[in-house]
Each structure stands twice: as structure tokens, then as C-alpha cells.
Amino acid sequence: MQPYSSPFYFVYLGIALIPIIIAHAYGKKAMWYQIIFTIAFLWLTFAGTVTLWALIGFGIYETILIKIYEFYRIKLKKNTFLIFLIILLLSILPLFIVKLTPVINPVHPQSIFGFLGISYVTFKTVSIILEIRDGLIKDVPLKEYFYFLYFFPTISSGPIDRFRRFRKELQNPIPENYSEMVGKGIFYIFQGFLYKYIIGYLIDTYILHDISIQAALHPSFCSMLVSMYSYGLYLFFDFAGYSLFVIGISSIMGYDIPHNFNKPFISKNIKDFWNRWHMSLSFWFRDFVAMRLMKTIMEKRWTKNMALIANLGYMASMGLMGFWHGFTWFYIVYGFYHAFLLMGYDTWLRLKKKRKWKIPSNRWTSAVSIFITINLVFAGFLIFSGIPNIAIMYKLHLKVALPNF
Incomplete structure (x- = not known):
């Protein structure tokens, strides 16, 4: 059963969460029950499929790598770059195989290593290795x-948490504002219903589906424009709604996990x-890719050009983000598209500072900035959707579906 995919799923969740709420009300974390709760819902999600064994095997594999590196780095107090690189690449290898399989074998695109949420679990293990x-x-x-690693609410689609932050919550007593967390959790769940199952459903059913077909069969500026905006809005409400379910369930369990969205369309x-x-x-790509690359370049003194260093950071982080979505041309182009947008914005800031341009800051300039930014973002969503590819497929009379976020 897919997480958060049916009313019955939420009924099961609601019943299963009652003992946790009661235990917290009496000042007990009841970790034994939380573990049973996690195992039960992992079983409900993955049982009966090979993905269950992929999930278990992946966990064992990554644990061995992390414990080996922990012993090497902490116990032996060694810090050889080659050993670190080998461990890091081995940690990423299962995800790489999962992403590469559809490219080399499109007839059978599902890798034996694949399971729902492998990307987000990999981000967790890689961050542990880097912070060790x-x-x-x-x-x-x-x-x-x-x-x-197996924290049930976040395993399938994030948000991506950090081990040090999560560990503090595990070790800390029950929050004094737990009753407020329960209230917020319930609110987030209902907000998630509004986003995903009402707004997202309406956009997908009554706008996106029909207009995407029209844009593919009879391309025009207007149909492509409507498709661009409807697809971007659908992505937001669908994924933000999913994230709200995760945050709400976690909050009821007493965990204040990171949020994924903060009014992005007013940027x-x-x-x-x-x-x-x-x-x-x-933030994961910023902290563990861009900042690390920039720090390495400065420490090695490969260049003193700060603009170039920043641009390389953008190219690396956003390019990898594109490849992470999939080894398909429109995902890769999407990543580098945003890298160039970030580079362009940095260039604009430097030019404005150098020329000493004084641009007034008021609601009108803010409105213009938001308008320009959001239209550039939605143009990126059009690339991400693979609309040009869909048009070609329809002309070849092949059935295709819009890619998932």
C-alpha cells in the first residue's frame, strides 16, 4: 500500500498513533511502541514485494559501510581521502544503479536494488559519512x-533530515509544547488533504491532463503556457501536500522535522x-556539495576568483540535482538551467554593486522581482515536465505519462 494513498491508510495511522499520544501525555516516549509502529507500517508499505528485501539489504549494506568508516575515522583516527572516497562512492552506488537502470534497460526499468524512497535514505547515509x-x-x-534511517514518516519522500539533529530529539525529553505539536500535526494533515487531494487533484484532472495532450498534439504558445503553469502548480500542491502529511505525522509522534516548502511563489x-x-x-546540496567544493577550491588555491568559485559550486550542486531526478535529458537540462539562473543572479548583484546602481526597494519593485522570478521558475518546470519530449512521443503514437517529481 502506497503511503498516504487512501482513506483507509489514514484510518490505520490514526488508530496506531493513539498509544503514542497517550504515552506522551503521561511523559513517556514508549520507544518500544514507536519501533513496533515503524516496523508495522514499513511492512504495510513494502510487504509482498521484492522491495522489502531491497530495503533490508540496503540498510545492512549501508550500515556496514558506515561502521567501517566510523572505525577507520574515529577509532583509528585516520583521514585518508582515498578511503573516504571509496566509502562514499560505494554508499551512492545502489542509487546510481537504480537511476541508471531505466536508461540502459528501458524494457525493464525497475532495478532489483530499487525501493520507494531509496533517494532520501541515501541522502541520510551519505550525510552521515560526510559528517564523520x-x-x-x-x-x-x-x-x-x-x-x-527507517523513520517511517520520512522514508518514502523526505523531508531529508540530518542524523545529529534527529539524534538530539531522540535523546531529549518529550517537548513541553507537545500538545501544541499534536494540534499543529493535525492541522498539517488537513492542510495536506487540501493541497494534494483537492487542489492538486483538480489541477491534474481538469486542467493538466487535457491541456498537456493538446500541447502535445497541437502545440501553441497559449497551450504550452497553460501547461507550464498548471504543471508547476500541480507539482507544488501534490508534493507539498505529501510533505505536510509527513510533517504532521512526525509532529504527532513528537518530532519536529524540517519543513520542505515556505511560500516559494513569493520569492x-x-x-x-x-x-x-x-x-x-x-539545503542538502548546498551544504554537502556546493559549499564543500568551494571550500576545497579555496583551500587548494586552484583559483582566487570568487565569482568563478561560486559558479562552480552552482554548476556542481544543481547539475547533480538534475542527475538525481533521473538520467533523462530534460531532468539534466533542468538542473543546469537553474545553475545558470543562480550564476546570472550573482552576476547581476556584482554588476549592480560595481556600477553602484541604486534600485528603489518598494512594493512595486518587489512585485516585478517576484513576477520575473516565478516566470523563470515555471519555465524550468516546463523543461522538467519533458513537454517537448511528450510532443514527440504523441506524434509517434506512443503513450507516455507525465514524470513524477
Whole structure:
């Protein structure tokens, strides 16, 4: 059963959450029940399919890698780059195979290593390896690690949490504002219903489906424009709604996990957008790809050109984000498209500073900034949707579906 996919699923969740709420009300975390709760819903999601064994095998595989590197880095106090790189690449390998399989074998695109949420679990394990190398993580206790890795609400689609942050919540007592967290959790769940099953459904059913076919069969500027906006809005309401379910369930369980969206359509520039859109993912690539690459370039003194260093960071992080979505041309172009937008915005800021241009800051300039930013973002969604590819497919009389986010 797909997570959060049917009314019965939420009925099961509601019943299963009652003991957690009662235990928290009496000041007990009841971790034994939380573990049973997690195992039960993982079984409900993955049982009866090979993905269950893929999930278990992946967990064992990544645990071995992390414990080996923990012993090497912390116990032996060694920090050889080659060993770190091997462990890191081995950690990413299952996800790489999953993403590559549809390209090399389109007839059977499902990899034996694949399971729902492998991307988000991989982000967790990779971040642990990177923070062990940095000395930020001193030990990885298996109980806390496994609960973090398989934390049920976030396993299928994030948000992407960090081990150090999650571990603190595990170790801390029950929050004093737990009753408020329950209230917020219920609110987030109902907000998720509004986003995903009402607004998202209406956009998908009554606008996106028909207009996408029309844009493919009879391309025109207007049909492509409507398709662009409807697809972008559908992505937001569908995925934001899903994220709200996750945040709501986690909040009821007593965990304040990171949010994924913060009013992205009022962004005044492209940097502001990526600080509001799919935040746990964009912050992950910022912290673990862009910033690390920039730091390495400066430490190695490969160049002193800060503009070039920043641009390389954008290219690396956004390019990898594109490849992460899939080894398909429109995902890759989407990633580099946003890299160039970020580079262009940085160039504009430097030019404005150099020329000492004084642009007034008021509601009108803010409105213009938001208008420009959002239209550039929606143009990116058009690339992400693969609309040109869909048009070609329809002309060849092949059935295709819009890619999922």
C-alpha cells in the first residue's frame, strides 16, 4: 500500500498513533511502541514485494559501510581521502544503479536494488559519512541510527533530515509544547488533504491532463503556457501536500522535522526561491556539495576568483540535482538551467554593486522581482515536465505519462 494513498491508510495511522499520544501525555516516549509502529507500517508499505528485501539489504549494506568508516575515522583516527572516497562512492552506488537502470534497460526499468524512497535514505547515509569525516559525528549507535534511517514518516519522500539533529530529539525529553505539536500535526494533515487531494487533484484532472495532450498534439504558445503553469502548480500542491502529511505525522509522534516548502511563489529572486522550495533537498546540496567544493577550491588555491568559485559550486550542486531526478535529458537540462539562473543572479548583484546602481526597494519593485522570478521558475518546470519530449512521443503514437517529481 502506497503511503498516504487512501482513506483507509489514514484510518490505520490514526488508530496506531493513539498509544503514542497517550504515552506522551503521561511523559513517556514508549520507544518500544514507536519501533513496533515503524516496523508495522514499513511492512504495510513494502510487504509482498521484492522491495522489502531491497530495503533490508540496503540498510545492512549501508550500515556496514558506515561502521567501517566510523572505525577507520574515529577509532583509528585516520583521514585518508582515498578511503573516504571509496566509502562514499560505494554508499551512492545502489542509487546510481537504480537511476541508471531505466536508461540502459528501458524494457525493464525497475532495478532489483530499487525501493520507494531509496533517494532520501541515501541522502541520510551519505550525510552521515560526510559528517564523520568532518568530525561532527563522533559515534553512530546502531539503535539511534536504524531508527533515523527507517523513520517511517520520512522514508518514502523526505523531508531529508540530518542524523545529529534527529539524534538530539531522540535523546531529549518529550517537548513541553507537545500538545501544541499534536494540534499543529493535525492541522498539517488537513492542510495536506487540501493541497494534494483537492487542489492538486483538480489541477491534474481538469486542467493538466487535457491541456498537456493538446500541447502535445497541437502545440501553441497559449497551450504550452497553460501547461507550464498548471504543471508547476500541480507539482507544488501534490508534493507539498505529501510533505505536510509527513510533517504532521512526525509532529504527532513528537518530532519536529524540517519543513520542505515556505511560500516559494513569493520569492524575489532565484536564490530566495531555492531557500523556500524543497528546502531539505536544496539545503542538502548546498551544504554537502556546493559549499564543500568551494571550500576545497579555496583551500587548494586552484583559483582566487570568487565569482568563478561560486559558479562552480552552482554548476556542481544543481547539475547533480538534475542527475538525481533521473538520467533523462530534460531532468539534466533542468538542473543546469537553474545553475545558470543562480550564476546570472550573482552576476547581476556584482554588476549592480560595481556600477553602484541604486534600485528603489518598494512594493512595486518587489512585485516585478517576484513576477520575473516565478516566470523563470515555471519555465524550468516546463523543461522538467519533458513537454517537448511528450510532443514527440504523441506524434509517434506512443503513450507516455507525465514524470513524477
